[in-house]
Amino acid sequence: MLAAMDELYEEFSRSVREAAVDLPGEPTARVREGIELVWQRFHGPLFVAAMELWTAARTDAELRAALLPHERRLGTQLRRLAVEVFGEEVAGHPSAEALYQVLLTSMRGQAMTYALQPDAPRTGPYLQHWRTIIEAFTPPPA
Numbered sequence: 001m002l003a004a005m006d007e008l009y010e011e012f013s014r015s016v017r018e019a020a021v022d023l024p025g026e027p028t029a030r031v032r033e034g035i036e037l038v039w040q041r042f043h044g045p046l047f048v049a050a051m052e053l054w055t056a057a058r059t060d061a062e063l064r065a066a067l068l069p070h071e072r073r074l075g076t077q078l079r080r081l082a083v084e085v086f087g088e089e090v091a092g093h094p095s096a097e098a099l100y101q102v103l104l105t106s107m108r109g110q111a112m113t114y115a116l117q118p119d120a121p122r123t124g125p126y127l128q129h130w131r132t133i134i135e136a137f138t139p140p141p142a
Helices: 002-020 027-043 045-059 061-086 096-113 125-135
Strands: none
Touching: 002 027, 002 045, 002 061, 027 045, 027 061, 027 096, 027 125, 045 061, 045 096, 061 096, 096 125
């Protein structure tokens, strides 16, 4: 199961990197599209598999011990990918790490609310909230 998760992590990273290449260079536009890019990844097989493993690991100490290093590695990958997605201006901000943690935790929580509603639309005010938060870390357009 963990080997399958490793493969999904790699696929996830690869898909984000490939999509990030096409993001615009202008910081505000990049953030707007980057939020969408990351949010879309919370609806795929990696998220569903991770959620099921987290639930099982809650009561299985052996699985939890095996899963934690994989989760830490995914967190590290996500932070590295954030530089590629949001650009150097956001990544260079002194509070970038805190920003990424809040963004990813919020996205994870929002995605979990859809677990029982697979056909519900994945848009809502939270998308604008995430954009507003990250745009606060970019300089205004000239």
